Amino acid sequence: MAQRGTTGEYDTRHLGGEAIHAFVPHPLPPNPGPEVTGQRARMHEQALVACGRLDSITQLLPEPDLFLYAYIRREALVSSQIEGTQSSFSDLLLFELDEAPGVPFDDVVEVSNYIAALTHGLYRLRSGFPLSNRLIREMHELLLARGRGAEKQPGEFRRSQNWIGGTRPGNAQFVPPPPDYVEDAMAALEVFLHDENLPFSALIKAALAHVQFETIHPFLDGNGRIGRLLIALTLHQDGILHEPLLYLSLYFKQNRAEYYRLLDTVRYDADWEAWLDFFLEGVRTTATGAVETANRLVALFQEDAARIHxxxxxxxxxxxxxxxxxxxxxxxxxxxxxxxxxxxxxxxxxxxxxxxxxxxxxxxxxxxxxxxxxxxxxxxxxxxxxxx
Missing domain, CATH: 1.10.10.10 (Winged helix-like DNA-binding domain superfamily/Winged helix DNA-binding domain)
Incomplete structure (x- = not known):
C-alpha cells in the first residue's frame, strides 16, 4: 500500500488484466481535525442559526405534517434527478394517485422508492432505533425495491468492485475501496456517528460523514441518494432538527460540478475546510429557503381559505x-x-x-x-x- 495524502491510502490490485488503484479512506474523525475558526466559524454559526429558525417555524406551523409531506417529495424528486431521472412533481403525484396511466414508470418509481426509504428511516429513528448500518441497509433495500437497480443487491453492501466515472475501474475518475474493506469502513463510520466526544458540532459531523459515505460507496447502486439522506437523518438524530427538513439535494443539484470537485479535494488533498465552506453555505441557504417556502405556503393557504369563506x-x-x-x-x-x-x-x-x-x-x-x-x-x- 502506498500512502497518498492524509485522508486515505491506495490499494493497488489487478482486475481484468489491469492495475486498479482503489482509495481506502482512513476512519473519521480526521487527524488533525478541520479548522473551524475565523470566517468559517461565522459561517458555522450562521448555518446553525438558520437551522434553528427552520426548526422553530416547523414547530409553529399549524399542520407540520403537510409541510413534511411536501418537502419529502421535493427532496425525493431532486435527489433522484441528480442520478438521472426525468420525473416532474406532477408525474410523482399522478403516480401516487394510482389512477393516471401514462406516467413514466421507471423514473417515477425511483422517486417513489426514495420516499419509502426516507419515510422508513424517519419512522425507525422516531421509534428509538439508532442511525446505524442496519438502518442504512433497510433504507437501501426500499430504495432499490422496484424498477432500475432492483438487481443491484438491495439492502446489501457490495461484494464486487465499483467505480465512479469511466467505463471500467482502469479508466474511472474514482475507485472506492475494494469490497473486502467495505464492512470495516462502514462499521467505523457507524462508530463515528455515535461518538459523543467529538470536538465539533453535529453539523460538522454530518458534513464529514457524508463525504466518508460517498468515498466508501458501499452499495452497487443508490449511494448518492442514501448519502444525501444520511445528512438529514444525522441532524435529526443529534437534535439539530426535530423534523428532518434540511435536504441539500437542491443545493447539490444547482452546484453539481463544485460538489463533485470538492469531494475529490478531500480525498486527494485532505482539504476538509473547502468542503466545509461549501457545505455550511448550503445548509444556511437551504434552511433559509425552507423557512421562506413554509411562510409562502401558509400565506397561500390562508389567502385561499379566506376566499372560500x-x-x-x-x-x-x-x-x-x-x-x-x-x-x-x-x-x-x-x-x-x-x-x-x-x-x-x-x-x-x-x-x-x-x-x-x-x-x-x-x-x-x-x-x-x-x-x-x-x-x-x-x-x-x-x-x-x-x-x-
Whole structure:
C-alpha cells in the first residue's frame, strides 16, 4: 500500500488484466481535525442559526405534517434527478394517485422508492432505533425495491468492485475501496456517528460523514441518494432538527460540478475546510429557503381559505375539499371522496367552486375520470425541482 495524502491510502490490485488503484479512506474523525475558526466559524454559526429558525417555524406551523409531506417529495424528486431521472412533481403525484396511466414508470418509481426509504428511516429513528448500518441497509433495500437497480443487491453492501466515472475501474475518475474493506469502513463510520466526544458540532459531523459515505460507496447502486439522506437523518438524530427538513439535494443539484470537485479535494488533498465552506453555505441557504417556502405556503393557504369563506352556505364543504388539496395538490373526484367522505355531487360542486375561484384547475381535458391540480401550491413545490 502506498500512502497518498492524509485522508486515505491506495490499494493497488489487478482486475481484468489491469492495475486498479482503489482509495481506502482512513476512519473519521480526521487527524488533525478541520479548522473551524475565523470566517468559517461565522459561517458555522450562521448555518446553525438558520437551522434553528427552520426548526422553530416547523414547530409553529399549524399542520407540520403537510409541510413534511411536501418537502419529502421535493427532496425525493431532486435527489433522484441528480442520478438521472426525468420525473416532474406532477408525474410523482399522478403516480401516487394510482389512477393516471401514462406516467413514466421507471423514473417515477425511483422517486417513489426514495420516499419509502426516507419515510422508513424517519419512522425507525422516531421509534428509538439508532442511525446505524442496519438502518442504512433497510433504507437501501426500499430504495432499490422496484424498477432500475432492483438487481443491484438491495439492502446489501457490495461484494464486487465499483467505480465512479469511466467505463471500467482502469479508466474511472474514482475507485472506492475494494469490497473486502467495505464492512470495516462502514462499521467505523457507524462508530463515528455515535461518538459523543467529538470536538465539533453535529453539523460538522454530518458534513464529514457524508463525504466518508460517498468515498466508501458501499452499495452497487443508490449511494448518492442514501448519502444525501444520511445528512438529514444525522441532524435529526443529534437534535439539530426535530423534523428532518434540511435536504441539500437542491443545493447539490444547482452546484453539481463544485460538489463533485470538492469531494475529490478531500480525498486527494485532505482539504476538509473547502468542503466545509461549501457545505455550511448550503445548509444556511437551504434552511433559509425552507423557512421562506413554509411562510409562502401558509400565506397561500390562508389567502385561499379566506376566499372560500366568502362563499356562504357552500363554504364548509368547499373548505373540506380544499383541505384535501392542501394535503395532496393533485387529486381526482374519486380520490377527494375517499379522503373527505363527502358524496360525489357534493365533491363535484365544491370542485366547481374552487375552479370558479381559480384555486384548482382540471388538467386532463376529459369528461370522465378528471384530475384537478392546486396550481399555485404545486408551482411553489416545483421551484428548483424541474428535470435537468
Amino acid at each position: 366568502s362563499l356562504g352556505r357552500s363554504a364548509p364543504n368547499t373548505l373540506r375539499v380544499f383541505n384535501a388539496f392542501r394535503s395532496r395538490p393533485v387529486a381526482s373526484i374519486k380520490d377527494i371522496r375517499r379522503r373527505t367522505g363527502v358524496a360525489a355531487p357534493t365533491a363535484g360542486r365544491a370542485i366547481d367552486a374552487l375552479e370558479e375561484l381559480g384555486i384548482v384547475e382540471e388538467i386532463t381535458g376529459r369528461q370522465r375520470d378528471r384530475i384537478f391540480v392546486y396550481r399555485r401550491y404545486l408551482n411553489i413545490l416545483n421551484e428548483g425541482a424541474e428535470p435537468l
